[in-house]
Amino acid sequence: MSITTALFDFDGVVADTEGQYARYFEHLAGVYPPSVPDLAASVRGVTLPDILERFFGAYPEAVKREIADGVRRFELQMEFRFIPGAGEFIGALRALGYKTGLVTSSQEGKTRVALEKLGLLDAFDTVVTAARVTRGKPDPGCYLLAARDLGVDPAACAVFEDSIAGITAGKRAGMKVIGLATTLPAARLAAHAGWILPDFSDLDAALASLRA
Numbered sequence: 001m002s003i004t005t006a007l008f009d010f011d012g013v014v015a016d017t018e019g020q021y022a023r024y025f026e027h028l029a030g031v032y033p034p035s036v037p038d039l040a041a042s043v044r045g046v047t048l049p050d051i052l053e054r055f056f057g058a059y060p061e062a063v064k065r066e067i068a069d070g071v072r073r074f075e076l077q078m079e080f081r082f083i084p085g086a087g088e089f090i091g092a093l094r095a096l097g098y099k100t101g102l103v104t105s106s107q108e109g110k111t112r113v114a115l116e117k118l119g120l121l122d123a124f125d126t127v128v129t130a131a132r133v134t135r136g137k138p139d140p141g142c143y144l145l146a147a148r149d150l151g152v153d154p155a156a157c158a159v160f161e162d163s164i165a166g167i168t169a170g171k172r173a174g175m176k177v178i179g180l181a182t183t184l185p186a187a188r189l190a191a192h193a194g195w196i197l198p199d200f201s202d203l204d205a206a207l208a209s210l211r212a
Helices: 018-031 048-055 061-076 086-095 108-118 141-150 164-172 186-190 203-211
Strands: 005-008 099-103 126-128 157-161 176-180 195-197
Touching (some): 005 086, 005 141, 018 061, 099 141, 126 141, 141 157, 141 164, 157 164, 186 195
Parallel strands (some): 099 126, 157 176, 176 195
């Protein structure tokens, strides 16, 4: 089946934000030691409720609320800049008639601010945030919801992801998955995704990934 729809994760795929997250969660782990040794790597592609449950589940509810409030404040103050070529690629897809969707583990408030700052408020035909799902990635529900929003067969969708959790979610949804080697080495992604891009700076290569 031909690909008619491109679905994008946000952090590490559309926007170059993972370095900021890494620094923040390294700091957070120093204040509230989590249940894993490398919190910054473990939270990639994971919703905030899942982060609290998986990695801070032993803490009292009041502490978890403090952590959640801190993450939300941090996200609203973040700097947002494109992964190389991402804005041009999304624009090219829309010009070529592809449907586009954003599927992110981020909260709705942060997503709205980010899209406004990047000039992408009208760039996606659907937006799925953590507020719209009950289980985050690697559960496929978020990607299946985007396909339903757009009225397309999951097999007609291509997913662009940089995290193992996100890649797994796309594959479980029955979609083609293209890995972005922006936060993890290409060699590690290759074990999970059949097609790997360093970023979107080579527009021809990015478009070819949809047709391969």
